[in-house]
Every structure is written in structure tokens, then in C-alpha cells.
Amino acid sequence: MAAPATSGVPAAHHLTRVPGLLYGGDYNPEQWPEEVWAEDVVLMRQAGVNLVTVGVFAWGRIQPGPERWEFDWLDRLLELLHGHGVAVDLATATASPPAWLVRAHPEVLPVTADGVRLEFGSRQHYCPSSPVYRAAAVRLARALAQRYAGHPALALWHVHNEYGDHVTECFCAESAADFRRWLARRYGSVERLNQAWGTAAWSQQYGELAEVEPPRRAPGPVNPTQQLDWRRFCSDALLACHRAERAVLTELSPGVPVTTNFMSMSKPLDYWRWAEEEDLVSDDAYPDPADPQTQVRAALNYDLMRSLKGGAPWLLLEQAPSAVSWRAVNLPKTPAQRRLWALQAVARGSDGVLSFQWRASRAGTEKFHSAMLPHRGTDSRGWRETVRFGAELARLGSVAGGRSRAETAIVLDWESWWALELDEHPSARMRWSTLLLPWYTALHRRAVAVDFVRPGTELGGYRAVLAPNLYLLRPETAQWLSEFTAQGGQLMCGPFSGVVDGHDQVHPGGAPGPLRELLGVVVDECWPLADGATVPVELRDGDGTLAATLWSEWLECEAAVPVARYAEGPLAGRPAVTRHANAWYLGCHLGADTGAVLDLLLAAAGVAPVLTVPEEVEATVRTAPDGRDHLFLLNHGHRAAQVALPDHWRGARDLLTGTAQADRLTLGPLDAAVLLHPRTAT
């Protein structure tokens, strides 16, 4: 609800204490002579930059030899930045071990599943389980924290960089030993491991834990539970590296927030567990201008980032001002896309917009990656856009710290994702992102606000919970969902759910396992569809025909009633979508037609959109800590769109243009508005 007007002066960012929204980027001054730094800081000021990430790949520059430390340059740099009012997100620089360390200890280099040791010469070349690497990384983090803990420029610690980028796993002997220790903690005995892994199949029994190895390249598919445990272990091994660095930082500089940059919704790391270790969730997001659905995927990632810490503001720590350099074909962003997509992150909870990188590199792999300050320098369109956007962002300072409210939640469980995509399933097409995207797209089109939750999250504020897939499902997760429905919430589960337990073993009686009673259905047999095949599905009461692709199931209704049936094919007449009280089940993949079934659920749940808007307009509300509501309207369409404002938004001022809105607002193609609630406008 809107609160009385306040001064309008943006509050300091709740963690970094930098006023307003954060603006800046990765700054790699080690690539430039110091004369350039002097120009950089002046230009940063001109662009409204208030935070830069420093030192991400500077290990070799800071510690050029085992006992050589060079901090003078960093001292000068931090002073210079501070003197120009630019705060620092200081990296621990541990993502790229220097050559001297690698040559002295070649065992720090990671090994692939095929047994190939990866060479020095790129980045992220380390084995997460290597005690040598871990000790060296912690030593570096300690040295940085000892020196800069009290530095006035220090606003945020940036641990490592993109854990799980390039190297998500290492198969060396050290990792194998670490894996065995992890397994010993998990299972306690080889008998329990044999049981959990189902090693009676294919004669895979182990006589002792010492015989177990990582799932290296083998003649055929490797034991699925071994692979699942390996994924759990790899996420944990990287997390152990992170924890070790974090511990040093919090010990030496208590009160300075710590983050590590996530890579949007990516598979290798269970970000729920990681987020527990972050003071601030930060994300690197690179929407692809070549993808017509890119804004939907981006919204999804941003909603996830906001959800990882229960709705707390997060930070877009990297995005590209224009093109990236790592796709096969790197399309630039148009000026309008650059602005709109950056605002989209703020609309969905980011307290700022930072880019990779500040100044375009002249050398190295990323020299063709766009930057806030392009190769052309200040006499360039890109630079003018950097300055213009900085000024726009400064107008939105009042939204800093703002939160959003959603009545719908999507369940995301990394373990289930990992297990879903293991080998020899009924269909290899059942990928988590393929299954999730149509559900999310339907909500996005309808401007329905949505959070992500993990099994066990308190669901009190939600009316609808969606589980597009829960292939791996523990009994306690079924219990959690059942309590939600018992309290009146509407639940919809997608196909191939409730199939296996935490050891990837099929639930007795088959799917949906522990959900059987709640959903009132049982799956007789999975009936995946051939590539390209579609099967018509008819909604009850002649409400229309939908198309199933990828997947169907021979479903038997027990307590449930069919909501839709297959109209053709071997399952003709059988239930495709069912409902049992307020628990709905989709036994098929409805792709682009998912929304038709979601509409039934949303209506039953009484979920309302943020605002009634044209399909291509994205609408979100962020409520600032002082209660002021901000309505973001983003037109992703290539035509102008009209938005009718409800009574309580009439007269609201658009913070981007400064103009007050009447009852109707016209957004140009790829244009945006950020309305401050009229009763709170200052």
C-alpha cells in the first residue's frame, strides 16, 4: 500500500550503502596504463557510475610470485576511484590462478571425464577439490581483506567469479578422493551406497568405498545415482571453495556484504543452497538479441534471482551493453533494447545495472565484447547511451530496496532437474527448461507476478503453486504440497512427476508416487511422443482443443476427474489433464497451449494480473522500503501499445520522463515507463 510522501532523496542501498540504484561494470585497469585510469574515473563520473567491480582476473598482477605481492597499483586505483565517488565491488581474484602456481603445482589444473588435464592459457583452470588451489585462493582472499577491509571505497566483496563457468567438475585423483569422503559422510557404509545406487544392476557392486570413482567416461551410460551424487558433490565442492573465501572476508571485514555472481538459471549449482551463503544475490545475464523470446527467459531468470533470497533485492552484476563475444554470431542490442532490457532487471528486483565491462579491451579473448566505453571512445553512440542510461537510472533511485508481491509460485528443485536429465529415460526431450518455459511464458504474457520456491518454502502468501516437473520427489515434498492444498491453495503438477525418490529409484507403484493420493491419479505407462508429433487434447465442455507434444501418459483417474482428454491416437478418450479438488495434474506437455489450462487454475485460485496490459507489455510493481509503489511498464513489442491505468494509478508521474499520466498511457515500441504511485509522488 502506498505510504505518505517522503523527501524523494534515494536511500542508500541497503547493503552496499551506495545511494540510489547501482550503476557501473567490471573494471579491468590491469589491462591499461595508469594515464588511462585518470580518464576512466572522470568518465565514470560523467556517466553516473557509482560502483565498479575491480580485480576479477587480477591474481597474477596482485601476486606475481609465491611470495611476491603487488598492492601498490591497487592502492592507487582504489584511492582514485574513491576520490571520484565510485565505490568498489572488490573481487578476490581467485578464478584465474597464475602461471607460477600452475607450473609449481600442475595438479591444480582440472581433469575432464575423459582423463584430459586442461591446460593453462584460458581462465577458471582449477580443480575445486585441490587443497593447493583452495589454500592459495584463501591466502589471496586473506591478503586482500587484510589490506582493504577498512578502505572507504570498499562496498562489496566479490568472491571468485561465476563458479561453475567453464569448469563445473574435475575428475582427477584428488577430486575422486574428495568424492569418496563426501560419499562416506552421506552413506556411512558401502552397503548403504550399494543399496542407494542400485548396484545390483549391471554387476556394479562395490566391496569397499575405496573402489568408488567419479563417473568418468565409461563404455556405456554410468550408474544414474552415481551421476546424481556426483552432481550434488560437484555443487558442494565449489561451494566449499566459496565458503572458505567467504569465511576469511567476514572475519576480517565484518559488515561488508559478500556476493558471488550467479549465471542465471544454470544447471550445475544448486543456487538455493548457494544463496544461503550470499549477503546479496548477484547475477550475470546475457539475453540473446537473436532470440525472439529473450525477454521472457530474462524475466524468468530475474524472478529466480529475486526469489533466491525470499524476495530481497538482487543485483544485475553483469550484462552486455550491446553484443557479447562468445556466441557463434553476436548480435548487438539496438539502443532501445539496451535500455529496455536493463530496466527489465530493475523492474524484477535488481537494485542496479552493471555491465561487463567498463572499457572495451584492446587485447585478449574478449576484445570484441561490447563495453560501456567502446573502442571508439567517447565520440560513439555506445558511450552516449551509457551516459544517457546512467542519467535515467539516477531518476529511479526511489525504487532501491523495493520488493514485489506474487500470489503464484513455481517450484524449482535442482536435484530433480539433475535427475530428470539423466540417461535412458522414456524421452530425452524432457529437459527442465523445455518443460518450464511454456508455463512461465503463459504467466509472463498474462502479467501474472510469480516467485520461485524450493520444496519446503513457506507458502502462506500464495494462492497458486505450479510444479512443471518434479521427477525426483521426496515424500516430504508431497506432504508440503498437500498441506498447501489443504489450506485452500491451488496446485498444478506437470507430467513425469513423482517418479523417483532421492536415490533416483522408482517409487513403489510407479508415478506419481507420493503424489498419488493428492492428485488422485496413477500413471499406467509413460507414452512419449515422437519428435514432431502432436496429439489433440480436448478440454471438457467443448472449451477448445489443445496440442500435446513431446509427452503423454496412459493415465488412470482414481479420485480425480478429467479436465481434458486425448482426442486422437492410442490414448484417445483417456484423461490428459485432471483435477482432484484443488490439485491439478497435466499428464502431457502442452507447450504453447499450456496457458489455456493455467487459466483454469488461475481462475480457481483467484490470481489477478499485476495490471491488465496488452500481451507484449510487461508490468511489475516494486514497493520501496518506505511503502512507495513503482509500476514498471515495458513494451517489448515493435508497435506502440496503450495501457489503461486503473483509478488508483491515475495521475502517477513517470519517473523517466517526469510527466504525470492521465487514465491512458501510450508506450512507443520498446519503450518503458516507471510510474510512482500518485499518492506518494513528491
Ligand code: GLA
Ligand atoms: C561472464 C564473465 C565475465 C565476462 C563475461 C562476458 O559473465 O563473468 O568475466 O567473460 O561473461 O560476457
